[in-house]
Amino acid sequence: TVGAIGYGAYEIYGKRHPLEQKPFDPKKRTVVVLGSGWGAVSFLKSINTDDYNVMVVSPRNYFLFTPLLPSCTVGTIELRSIMEPIRFITQHKSRNVKFYESECTDIDPESKTISITDVSDIKGSVSNTTVHYDYLVMAVGADNQTFGMAGVREFACFLKEIWDAQKIRTRLMDCVESAGFAKQAPEEVDRLLHMVVVGGGPTGVEYAAELHDFLKDDLEVWYPELADKFRITLVEALPNVLPMFSSQLIQYTESTFKQNKIEVLTKTMVKEVADKEIKVMDANKNLVSIPYGLLVWATGNCPRPLTRKLMARIKEAQTSPRGILVDDYMRVAGAPDIYAIGDCTFSKYAPTAQVATQQGLYLASVFENLARIEEGQNKKITPFEYSHQGSLAYIGSDKAIADLPFLNGNVSVGGVATYVFWRSVYISNMFSFRNRFLVVGDWMKSKVFGRDVSR
Ligand code: FAD
Numbered sequence: 001t002v003g004a005i006g007y008g009a010y011e012i013y014g015k016r017h018p019l020e021q022k023p024f025d026p027k028k029r030t031v032v033v034l035g036s037g038w039g040a041v042s043f044l045k046s047i048n049t050d051d052y053n054v055m056v057v058s059p060r061n062y063f064l065f066t067p068l069l070p071s072c073t074v075g076t077i078e079l080r081s082i083m084e085p086i087r088f089i090t091q092h093k094s095r096n097v098k099f100y101e102s103e104c105t106d107i108d109p110e111s112k113t114i115s116i117t118d119v120s121d122i123k124g125s126v127s128n129t130t131v132h133y134d135y136l137v138m139a140v141g142a143d144n145q146t147f148g149m150a151g152v153r154e155f156a157c158f159l160k161e162i163w164d165a166q167k168i169r170t171r172l173m174d175c176v177e178s179a180g181f182a183k184q185a186p187e188e189v190d191r192l193l194h195m196v197v198v199g200g201g202p203t204g205v206e207y208a209a210e211l212h213d214f215l216k217d218d219l220e221v222w223y224p225e226l227a228d229k230f231r232i233t234l235v236e237a238l239p240n241v242l243p244m245f246s247s248q249l250i251q252y253t254e255s256t257f258k259q260n261k262i263e264v265l266t267k268t269m270v271k272e273v274a275d276k277e278i279k280v281m282d283a284n285k286n287l288v289s290i291p292y293g294l295l296v297w298a299t300g301n302c303p304r305p306l307t308r309k310l311m312a313r314i315k316e317a318q319t320s321p322r323g324i325l326v327d328d329y330m331r332v333a334g335a336p337d338i339y340a341i342g343d344c345t346f347s348k349y350a351p352t353a354q355v356a357t358q359q360g361l362y363l364a365s366v367f368e369n370l371a372r373i374e375e376g377q378n379k380k381i382t383p384f385e386y387s388h389q390g391s392l393a394y395i396g397s398d399k400a401i402a403d404l405p406f407l408n409g410n411v412s413v414g415g416v417a418t419y420v421f422w423r424s425v426y427i428s429n430m431f432s433f434r435n436r437f438l439v440v441g442d443w444m445k446s447k448v449f450g451r452d453v454s455r
């Protein structure tokens with residue numbers, strides 16, 4: 001019976017079994033997609049596989065819904081609820097999409113080949129090979145910006161991938177349990193329970209907000225002897241947090257953080273990172289030490305090694321160190337058969353999921369039109385146009401902020417009602433019914449039982 005129920009659910013959820021999909025057609029052009037994030041998946045969802053063979057290369061065999069990743073660091077949402085296997089996504093295509101869980105290590109635009117390396121710990125007899133493409137879609141995202149500062153990779157936690165959220169969670173609980181260890185020195189308790197977040201962009205702000213909720217709702221209840229010792233500090237080099245939001249929402253966020261006892265140090269730049277303390281240049285240009293237990297580093301993006309390698313190969317056309325330059329049709333300058341979308345590009349838009357998604361959808365329509373033009377139809381390829389749908393961020397205590405375009409103007413709202421809106425937007429933007437179901441279940445679970453405080 002259980003098997004029948006399972007199969008029934010699969011029948012409803014799965015539209016097409018892989019064996020029922022058309023195989024690769026040697027007469028069709030092959031599009032190789034690098035990545036399985038926002039840009040790649042929105043492209044994959046829309047590309048017409050009747051026209052092309054499609055192959056995906058990514059070290060992650062799943063899509064990650066990054067906007068809810070900060071909620072996973074404290075257990076409001078379970079990690080697997082925001083992951084979607086790439087094969088669940090490609091099952092809907094008419095032609096089988098090949099997926100290789102591997103990292104692309106080099107791109108040769110001359111021979112139109114890429115080098116790929118198996119990323120699994122258990123390797124077969126072949127773990128490095130080359131793959132030919134007719135068109136390449138680069139959607140490899142970006143790396144964490146460290147400014148080459150020693151100690152950041154060694155001692156801080158980033159917040160970009162699943163394993164980052166797991167690491168933050170483990171370190172946080174380690175700090176709490178060590179602070180409660182027998183005969184712990186008072187100054188060591190203070191250090192261990194001081195959580196420092198570097199970077200007042202949306203990642204740093206949302207993480208500080210989630211951490212605050214976890215401390216207030218759960219840790220202070222389960223660890224009453226430590227309750228008055230927890231501290232959160234957010235360090236930001238600029239004069240305020242969230243520079244992309246309206247001044248009204250910046251003020252609202254900073255006052256909400258003040259009420260929530262999150263200390264915000266603006267005009268303060270981290271200069272050195274050691275295992276137990278950071279050194280910052282404060283607003284008065286003094287070098288000050290800040291001891292920490294947990295350090296979360298969220299200072300933005302920089303190009304990945306693969307992106308830099310490709311840019312170096314075509315350096316006459318790639319003149320920006322900040323990412324790949326593309327034209328209005330997402331074609332890589334200096335490499336005509338390569339397209340790039342999302343965070344790996346350098347464009348006039350902020351590196352967001354919203355931009356990557358629209359670029360992925362646009363590129364799929366370009367490929368559709370290219371196929372129709374080849375068949376002799378009269379189709380025109382128009383340039384990419386970004387349509388900004390607004391910015392949202394969670395700021396803690398069931399409050400969110402939203403800057404929304406409205407009748408040629410802008411509406412700035414913040415509060416509990418905005419939080420309900422924030423939740424509904426994210427739920428509706430999830431790529432699958434399965435993810436929506438799991439996330440809503442997690443929200444209910446954490447409301448009813450509280451968050452899990454086990455390591
Ligand atoms: P990604 O989604 O990062 O995907 C890159 C893919 O490339 C991954 O699958 C990766 O494994 C793969 N890859 C990496 N290296 C290689 C390689 N060498 N070969 C092959 N594949 C490779 N944006 C919003 O608009 N709204 C939000 O609320 C929001 N919240 C966020 C919260 C957090 C915590 C973070 C970190 C980001 C958030 N963003 C948000 C930004 C958003 O996640 C990014 O802009 C978006 O992921 C960019 O999409 P992408 O496809 O370019 O890259």
Ligand code: NAD
Nearest residue numbers: 199200201202203235236237269270299300350351392393
């Ligand atoms: P970011 O680039 O938006 O912000 C990084 C911040 O770190 C900047 O304000 C910068 O001044 C600060 N900083 C840099 N070096 C510093 C130093 N040494 N000391 C102190 N502060 C320093 O980065 P992010 O928050 O990781 O976001 C990356 C991208 O993802 C952005 O485009 C963002 O819009 C997007 N994102 C969006 C959301 C959302 O819409 N809710 C959430 C997360 C991320």
